[in-house]
Structures are given as C-alpha cells and as structure tokens.
Amino acid sequence: MEHEAEANGLSQRRIRVELGQLKLFAKAIGETNPIYFDRAAAEAAGLPAPLAPPTFSYSLGVLAFGSESWSEELGIDPEHLLHGEQAFESFHPIYAEDELLLQRRVVDQYEKKGGRLSFVVVETELTNQRSELCVRARMVGVIQNA
Amino acid sequence: MIDMTDLIPSDLALPHRLPPVGGHAFTRAQLALFAGGSGDHNPIHIDSDIAKAKGFEDVIVPGMLLMAQVGKMLADWAGPSTIRRWNVRFTNITPILATPTYFAEILERTEVAGERCLRLAVWVEVPEVGEVVRGEAVVAERGEAGER
Incomplete structure (x- = not known):
C-alpha cells in the first residue's frame, strides 16, 4: 500500500537549513531566545547548532517546494x-x-457544503542527513469555489 | 538552562489554564519580515491593493505567524523541542493591527511512546473578531533540549 502511495504523486526536494533564514524567521516571529539563531548560545545550551523553532518545518516546505507547487499540480x-x-x-x-x-504527497481531497468548499490535505515528511524522520507535517487547504 | 523538574505539580487538578500571553499588535512591517522569514510571499499578507481586490478589507495576518507564536508560548513554558504533536484550525481571518492573546489549558496527563506528556488546548483571540486559532498540543513533561 505504501509503495502505491509513493508511486502516485510523491514529490521530493532536498534543502539545507540556512542559519540566515533561521535568523530572519526568529526576527519575524519576535523570538528572542538566542538558541534559535546564535551559534554560541546554542552550543552553550548543549545543542549541536541553532535550533529550528516549532513551525519552521512548514517554511522549509514552502522554501523547498515553492508555495504553489502542489496547488499547480x-x-x-x-x-x-x-x-x-x-x-x-x-x-x-x-x-x-x-x-x-x-x-x-496529497493524501486526501474532499468537498463540503454541496461543493462550495473544496479541501486538500498535503502531508510532508522531513528526514535529516542521519535518515531520522524529524517532522511529519499535515496541511489542510480550503478552496472557496465560485 | 533546561529545567528537568516536572512542568506541573503531581497533584495539580486538571483542567488548569496557564496565564494568557499577550502579544504585540501585528504591523505591516512584521508581515513583510514574516514573508521573507517564512518564504510565504502570498500578496494578501503584504500588499493591501491586492488584498482589497480579493475582497478583504486590508492585508490579513498569516495563520502560520499565529501558529509560530503558539509554538513560542509552548516552548517558552515547556522548553525547547518538547512539542511532540500539535494541530490547529485557523477559525477566522486575523486583520492587520489586531492585538492577539495566546491561551493554553492543560487538559490531561498522558503518555506518548513511553514518555510522560501533557495534552493541552491552545487558542488565540483577537478583540476584533474573537477566536482565530483553536487546536491541541501534546508536550513532553520533562523536556530535553536535544534528542527526545
């Protein structure tokens, strides 16, 4: 079953987590804890490098795929x-x-309110260089049909 | 430093609401920064002409900026890398210049993959429209900064 799903509509991208992007993201969300953007502070806290904040994985998806890739598909x-x-x-x-x-991959599509609203469910898995699954993210998009 | 003690006393009665966290009003400057920081360049968040042409009164605050603030509230409270799973619904449009308040309520003690966790309700309100985000989070009760 898993292989069928992979053959059908799986998109892949690779992306490196850039410290500059983490700095800008932290500034934009008002994050002041330096473990999220400063190398020395992260290391002092026992981390190997600055840590991505909890929702940054969504932005990695946007940055890697482009915000419109799956909607175009x-x-x-x-x-x-x-x-x-x-x-x-x-x-x-x-x-x-x-x-x-x-x-x-797109894992589900459905309609509500007699077709006036369409929903699409997109799942993204982020795996690191040690082949560890880091995050599984699921987005529900809503399309208002005319 | 990472606090290795329990997040809540073992005899704390649940549900228990945490102190609300007030946020600053969302400005156009912050939305422009977030477009760059998040990679989401959708013009309805940064260009009022396009937002109005699409039927909005003005630019609207990205849902993921609100969710980022919810994540910050949880991580500030429970520690970095403690959110095991969470989900939110964006229940209403958040207008520019809205002043958000972030809420969390501990619902129950639970266990995920052998790890002691807390399940919380989380939500965001803005005075202009009321509730704009509603969801749930499961956080590890003893956080560690590194691997879980």
Missing part, C-alpha cells in the same frame, strides 16, 4: 486557497546546517 489557483488547518508530529529536532529530504 492539482489545478488550484493558490490565490483562492486559504490555510484551514496545520498539524505537526515531531520526532527529532531540526538544526541549522541540517541537510533535509522533504517528501510530500
């Missing part, structure tokens, strides 16, 4: 798409300089 205008739900399961931390493999 599905023929959805991304400007009509709203972010309905987001979920994360975390198994290992993600650090600056990690080399991640991102694997993404």
Whole structure:
C-alpha cells in the first residue's frame, strides 16, 4: 500500500537549513531566545547548532517546494486557497546546517457544503542527513469555489 | 538552562489554564519580515491593493505567524523541542493591527511512546473578531533540549 502511495504523486526536494533564514524567521516571529539563531548560545545550551523553532518545518516546505507547487499540480489557483488547518508530529529536532529530504504527497481531497468548499490535505515528511524522520507535517487547504 | 523538574505539580487538578500571553499588535512591517522569514510571499499578507481586490478589507495576518507564536508560548513554558504533536484550525481571518492573546489549558496527563506528556488546548483571540486559532498540543513533561 505504501509503495502505491509513493508511486502516485510523491514529490521530493532536498534543502539545507540556512542559519540566515533561521535568523530572519526568529526576527519575524519576535523570538528572542538566542538558541534559535546564535551559534554560541546554542552550543552553550548543549545543542549541536541553532535550533529550528516549532513551525519552521512548514517554511522549509514552502522554501523547498515553492508555495504553489502542489496547488499547480492539482489545478488550484493558490490565490483562492486559504490555510484551514496545520498539524505537526515531531520526532527529532531540526538544526541549522541540517541537510533535509522533504517528501510530500496529497493524501486526501474532499468537498463540503454541496461543493462550495473544496479541501486538500498535503502531508510532508522531513528526514535529516542521519535518515531520522524529524517532522511529519499535515496541511489542510480550503478552496472557496465560485 | 533546561529545567528537568516536572512542568506541573503531581497533584495539580486538571483542567488548569496557564496565564494568557499577550502579544504585540501585528504591523505591516512584521508581515513583510514574516514573508521573507517564512518564504510565504502570498500578496494578501503584504500588499493591501491586492488584498482589497480579493475582497478583504486590508492585508490579513498569516495563520502560520499565529501558529509560530503558539509554538513560542509552548516552548517558552515547556522548553525547547518538547512539542511532540500539535494541530490547529485557523477559525477566522486575523486583520492587520489586531492585538492577539495566546491561551493554553492543560487538559490531561498522558503518555506518548513511553514518555510522560501533557495534552493541552491552545487558542488565540483577537478583540476584533474573537477566536482565530483553536487546536491541541501534546508536550513532553520533562523536556530535553536535544534528542527526545
């Protein structure tokens, strides 16, 4: 079953976690704890490198795939798409300089309200250079049909 | 430093609401920074002309910026790398200049893969529209900064 799903619509990208991106992300969300953007502070806290904040894995998906890749695949205008739900399961931390493999697939599509709302569920798994599954992320997008 | 003691007293009655965390009003400057930081360049978050053309009153705050703040609240409380699983629904549009308040309530003690955890309800309110985010989180009760 798993192999069928992989053969059908699996997209893969590789991305390196850039410290500069972590710094900008931290500034944008008002994160002041330096373990998330400063190498010396991270090491002083016993971390191998600055730590990615809890939702940064979503941004890694956006950065790796482009925000519109899967919506184009599905023929959805991304400007009509709203972010309905987001979920994360975390198994290992993600650090600056990690080399991640991102694997993404559409796992469900359905309609509500007599077809006026369409939903798409996209799952992304992030695996690090030690082949450890770090995060499984699930996004529910909502499309308002005319 | 990482606090290795329990997050809550063992006899604490649940549910137990944590002190709400107030946030700053979302500014256009922050939304521009977040577009760069998050990689999400959707113009409805940064270009009021396009937001208005799409039927919004003005630019709207990205849901993932709100979720990032919820994550910060949980990590500030429970420690880095302690959120094991969490999910939120974006239940309403958050307008620019809205001032958010972040809430968390411990629902129960639980266990995930042999690890003692707490399950919490989390939500975000802004005075303009009420609740804009609603979800749940499971955090490890003894956090470690490194591997779980």
